[in-house]
Amino acid sequence: MNDWPNPFIEQRADPFILRHDGNYYFIASVPEYDRLEIRRAPTLSGLRAAQPVVVWRKPESGPMSKLIWAPELHVIDGKWIIYFAAAHTEALDHLGMFQHRMFALECADADPLSGRWTEKGQVKTHHDTFALDATTFRHQGKQWYLWAQKAPDIPGNSNLYLAELENPWTIKGEPVLLSKPEYEWECRGFLVNEGPAVITHGDRLFISYSASATDENYCMGLLWIDLAADMRDAANWHKSPQPVFGTSYENRQYGPGHNSFTQTPQGEDVLVYHARNYTEIEGDPLYDPNRHTRLKMVRWKEDGMPDFGIPLADSP
Structure with a gap:
């Protein structure tokens, strides 16, 4: 059993571990x-002290x-x-939303910490609208984005989309809408589906994905598909x-989400996420720095x- 300190890394939201x-x-x-900063360590626990x-x-x-957000x-x-x-x-746009778009950097050197990073520009999609939280994965011989x-014709802040990649900064074909905020727990404070992660x-x-406002209402939902099925359908x-993961008032863990997944050396799956340990946020939750990175084992039924x-509750 892995027993990581909680928090694992303080004041780091939207955590991603490769x-x-x-x-x-x-x-x-x-x-x-x-x-954008990267830490590297030979062990998962070693990331805490890594420079x-x-x-x-x-x-x-x-x-x-x-507002540089949620790198992967x-x-x-x-x-x-x-x-x-x-x-x-x-500034917010006429819809009261931030004006983010997605961008990509590339490093062809062996070491990403000392190598040269090149700006590859915006990853353009089917709408020139608020976009964030991109991830990528390989499946069925294709690289997916x-x-x-935000869709102009769908209420709310953001939906989840999937497309094949032509190259790491260029999508190919028409994106597929996978999910939009529709359940009550996805629409608290804001109508949000964001932060997708694949396992x-x-x-x-x-x-997995995150839903609702980034306060104690933030929580995680889940989509799934058979491995052999057509991803575009x-x-x-x-x-x-x-929701599959949410606030624990008993453990004083509020708004868990924006997760990624990693593995132990033994191949066990680990949930990487952020959460706060209090709800009394002054001002905009976005500018409260205390969304801490936390780790938890994934169990399979x-x-x-x-x-x-x-x-899990904070470590004593």
Whole structure:
């Protein structure tokens, strides 16, 4: 049984951990929303004390100059890729929404901490609207791009979309709408589906995602599909009518979500997420820095479905 300290890493929201070639890499939103930094360690626990290395800082102006959100680090065709959301302004648009779009960086060097990162520009999609929280995965011989975006004709902040990638910063074909906020627990404060993460187990591929406002209402939902099914057919996807991970008032863990998945060296699945340990937030929850990174083992039920349980209390 792994017993990680809780919090695992303080003041790091939207955490993402990549296990690659015997090392663990950690990237997340920083409270200042002004840079991208990576930590590396040979063990998962070692990430706590690993020195963060800044690999990119936002420019003073332009489309990537404000509110750098939710980066993820991936390896595609032997090259390092970082996806992140950024805006040209902190002002809200006419719909009262932030003005983020998705961007990509590439590093062709072996070491992403010391290598040269190149800006590859905006990842353009079917709408020029608020977009964030991209992830990628390989399945059925294709590289897929999965993200959250506002649709002009659907109420709410963001839905989840899936498309094949032509290259790491260019989507191919028409995106598929996988999920939109529809249940009550997805619509508290804001109508939100965001922060998707992919995990496979048995004969299914699962997508966890986060819903509602980023206070104690924030929680996780779940989509799944048979591994052999056509990913582009929305009818093949299933959606849990209930949240699968949410606030624990008993354990004083509020608004758990925006997760990723990693594995122990033994191949056990680990849920990586953030949560606060209080609800008394002054001002906009976005600017409260205390969404801490936390880790929890994923259990698998006999029917092949994941059991995330409830968020664990802070370590004494």
